[in-house]
Amino acid sequence: MRQVHHFISGAHTAGSDTRTGNIFDPGTGQVQAQVCMGTAADLDEAVQAALAAQPEWAATNPQRRARVMFRFKELLEANMDELAELLSSEHGKVIADSKGDIQRGLEVIEFACGIPHLLKGEYTQGAGPGIDIYAMRQPLGVVAGITPFNFPAMIPMWMFGIALACGNAFILKPSEKDPSVPVRLAGLMLEAGAPEGILNVVQGDKTVVDAILTHGDIRAVSFVGSSDIAHYVYSTGTANGKRVQAMGGAKNHGIILPDADMDQVVADIAGAAFGSAGERCMALPVAVPVGTETADIFVDRMRDEINKLKIGVATDPDAHFGPVVTAAHRERVENYIEMGVKEGAELVVDGRGASLQGHEEGFFIGPSMFDRVTPDMQSYKDEIFGPVLQVVRAESLEEAARLPSEHQYGNGVALFTRNGLAAREFASKVNVGMVGINVPIPVPVAYHTFGGWKRSAFGDINQHGVEGIRFYTKTKTVTQRWPSGDVQDQSFVIPTMS
Numbered sequence: 001m002r003q004v005h006h007f008i009s010g011a012h013t014a015g016s017d018t019r020t021g022n023i024f025d026p027g028t029g030q031v032q033a034q035v036c037m038g039t040a041a042d043l044d045e046a047v048q049a050a051l052a053a054q055p056e057w058a059a060t061n062p063q064r065r066a067r068v069m070f071r072f073k074e075l076l077e078a079n080m081d082e083l084a085e086l087l088s089s090e091h092g093k094v095i096a097d098s099k100g101d102i103q104r105g106l107e108v109i110e111f112a113c114g115i116p117h118l119l120k121g122e123y124t125q126g127a128g129p130g131i132d133i134y135a136m137r138q139p140l141g142v143v144a145g146i147t148p149f150n151f152p153a154m155i156p157m158w159m160f161g162i163a164l165a166c167g168n169a170f171i172l173k174p175s176e177k178d179p180s181v182p183v184r185l186a187g188l189m190l191e192a193g194a195p196e197g198i199l200n201v202v203q204g205d206k207t208v209v210d211a212i213l214t215h216g217d218i219r220a221v222s223f224v225g226s227s228d229i230a231h232y233v234y235s236t237g238t239a240n241g242k243r244v245q246a247m248g249g250a251k252n253h254g255i256i257l258p259d260a261d262m263d264q265v266v267a268d269i270a271g272a273a274f275g276s277a278g279e280r281c282m283a284l285p286v287a288v289p290v291g292t293e294t295a296d297i298f299v300d301r302m303r304d305e306i307n308k309l310k311i312g313v314a315t316d317p318d319a320h321f322g323p324v325v326t327a328a329h330r331e332r333v334e335n336y337i338e339m340g341v342k343e344g345a346e347l348v349v350d351g352r353g354a355s356l357q358g359h360e361e362g363f364f365i366g367p368s369m370f371d372r373v374t375p376d377m378q379s380y381k382d383e384i385f386g387p388v389l390q391v392v393r394a395e396s397l398e399e400a401a402r403l404p405s406e407h408q409y410g411n412g413v414a415l416f417t418r419n420g421l422a423a424r425e426f427a428s429k430v431n432v433g434m435v436g437i438n439v440p441i442p443v444p445v446a447y448h449t450f451g452g453w454k455r456s457a458f459g460d461i462n463q464h465g466v467e468g469i470r471f472y473t474k475t476k477t478v479t480q481r482w483p484s485g486d487v488q489d490q491s492f493v494i495p496t497m498s
Contacts, residue, residue, distance in 0.1 A: 001031070002033040005203070006038060006201055006202050007187065007200060007201040008042070008202070009053075009197045010197065012183070013042075015036050015038050015202075015203075016041045017036065017037050017038065020036055021035045021037055021176045023176075024325075024363075026090075027313040029327065029361030030361065032089070033090075033180070035176050037176070037205060040208075042204070044215065046171050046200035047217050050142040050169035050170070051169070052197055053195045053198045054141055054167075057194075058168070062115045062165075065164070066165065068194050069109055069113045069115070069165055071191075071192035072188060072192035073109050073110060076106050079188065080099060083185075084099045085098075086184065087153055087181045091150070091152060091177075092277070092363065093314060095315060098153075101153045105157030106157065107445065108157055108446045108468075112164075112165035118165075119137050130482065130484065132480050133479045134478050135475055137166070137475055138167070139166050139168040142169045142219060143163050144171040144222070145163075145171075145223070147173070147182070149279075150276070150385075153182075156174060159222045160172060161464075162464060162468035162472055164189070166472045169200075171200045171202060171212070171218070172186070172202070173209060174203070176204065177325050179201075179203050183201050186201045209233070213237045213242070221233065221245075221246075222245050222471070223246040225248070226248060227248030227383075230246035230249075230455075234459060243459075245462070247281070247450075247456065247463065248409070248456050248458065249281065249409055249411075251285065251382075252284050252404075252409075252413060253288050253407075253414070254286065254414045255288045255394075255400045255404075255415045256287060256289040256298060256416045257415070257416060259418045259419055260294075260438075261416075264416075265298065266298070269302065269440060270302065270309070272441050273388075274306075274387045274389070276321060277322060277323065277387050278384070278385060279324060279325065282411070282442070284440050285384060285389060286389075286392060286403070287391045288392050288394050288403055289394070290394050290395070290399075295391065303348055303349060309367050311354060311365075313356070323365075324386060330364075330365050333388065336382070337352055343377040343379055344377075345372055345379070345390070346371040346372045348370065351365050351368035351388075352368070365387060366387070367389070369389045369391065372391070373390040374392065375392065375406075381407075381408065401426060401429065404430060405430055405432065410432045411453075411457075413430055413432040413442075415435070415436070417437075417438070432453060433451055433453040444465070446464055449462035449463060450462055450464055
C-alpha cells in the first residue's frame with residue numbers, strides 16, 4: 001500500500017515511529033494509502049535541517065528569493081492537473097474545486113514574488129543633527145504552520161509562500177487526512193531552487209503539534225482549524241514565547257434584503273452553502289431573509305435549487321460537490337441534522353442517506369436545509385461544517401445584523417441588497433472580520449489580508465497580504481550618526497531631537 005512520508009532536508013523519510021494513519025478515498029470509503037505519524041524526534045530533525053539552511057537563505061537577496069517563487073509558480077501551473085487529481089482523491093472535492101484550492105494558494109505565491117518591494121524599510125534623513133534613521137524587516141528564523149484538511153494546497157501556500165519569501169525556513173504539519181499534496185508542494189519548491197531544509201513537511205497528529213508548540217527554536221506558528229484547537233495552539237504557543245496566529249471556526253451569515261436580486265441570491269447561496277460539501281471556513285451556512293415575504297420566496301426558490309444539485313465522485317465533471325472527507329465527519333454532520341430536528345427547526349430538505357450507485361460505501365451526504373431556525377438552538381451556535389443551510393428569519397436589517405454581530409464566531413458575513421447606503425452602514429457597523437456586499441464568499445484577494453474576529457481568530461495579525469509580511473518578520477530600527485570630527489559634549493539626559 002502506498003505510504004506518505006515526511007519530507008525533511010529535501011528527502012522523503014519514514015521517520016522514527018512505526019505508527020501510521022489511514023488515508024481514505026472518500027468516494028469509495030476504502031483505505032487508499034497510509035501516512036507516517038511523526039514524533040518529537042522527527043520534528044527536531046526537521047528543525048535542525050531548517051536551522052542549518054535558514055541563515056544562507058536569509059542572506060540571499062530578496063530578488064533572488066523572488067526568482068525561486070516565480071519558478072515555483074510556473075511549476076504549480078505546469079502540474080495543476082496532477083495536483084488537483086491528487087487533492088481530490090484524498091479530500092473528495094470535485095476536480096474544479098481542487099483547482100480553485102490550488103489557484104487561491106498560487107495567488108499568494110504571486111504576491112510573494114513582489115517581496116523585494118514588500119520588504120523595503122523606512123528611512124528618515126536628518127532626523128537630528130547629522131542623524132539618519134532607517135528601519136528594516138528581517139526574518140524570524142524557523143517558523144511553522146499547522147494546516148487543516150479542507151484546503152490542503154491553499155492554506156499551506158498562504159503560510160509558507162510569505163514565510164519563505166521573507167527569508168525564513170518553514171516546517172509544515174499538514175492534516176493527516178489528506179497529506180500528499182503538501183509533500184508534493186515541498187518537492188516542487190525544491191525543484192524551483194529552494195535549498196534543502198528550507199521547506200520541510202512533518203506528518204502526524206497531536207504529538208507533532210505539541211512538539212511544534214514547545215520547541216525552543218521555532219519562532220512563530222500559524223494555524224487554521226477549529227476554534228477550540230486554535231485557542232489551545234494560541235495559548236500554548238504564546239506561553240512558550242512564540243508569535244502565533246490561530247484561525248478558528250466560523251458561522252457565516254448571508255443577509256437578504258427585500259430589494260435583493262433573488263435569482264442571484266439563490267445561485268450565490270447555493271454555491272456558498274453546498275460547494276465543497278460545506279467543508280469551508282468561508283462557507284455560507286446561514287441565510288437570514290428580512291421580512292416574511294422575502295423568507296417565503298427564498299425558501300421556496302432554494303428548495304427548488306437544491307433539488308437540481310448533483311452529488312458525485314470527484315472526477316465527475318457534472319457533480320456540484322463530492323463526499324465529505326471521512327465517515328466520522330459524515331456522522332458528525334448527520335448528528336447535527338438530527339439535533340436541528342429535535343430542537344424544533346423545520347427540516348425542508350433532508351440530505352441524510354444519500355448514496356451513489358457503485359459507490360455505496362463512499363462518504364456522501366446530500367444537501368439539507370432548515371427553515372425557522374432560532375438563535376438559541378445549539379445547531380445554530382455550532383459550526384456544522386457540512387452541506388447544511390439554516391434559515392433564520394428576521395423582521396429588519398437591524399435584527400438581522402445582530403445575528404452575526406452577537407454570534408461567538410466573527411469570520412465572514414454577506415449582505416445582498418441594491419441599497420448602497422444600507423450596505424455602507426452595514427459594512428461599517430457589523431461585528432465581523434470579513435464582509436461581502438453581494439459577494440457570498442468574501443475571501444480577500446492575496447494582496448489584502450484574511451482573518452476573522454472573536455472565536456474565529458486568536459492573535460493580532462492576519463494571514464497573507466501585508467499582514468503576512470509583518471507576521472513572518474521583525475523590525476530593526478537603526479539610528480546612525482557620522483561624526484564631522486568635532487567631539488560632542490557628554491550628556492546624561494535622554495537624547496531628544498530638540
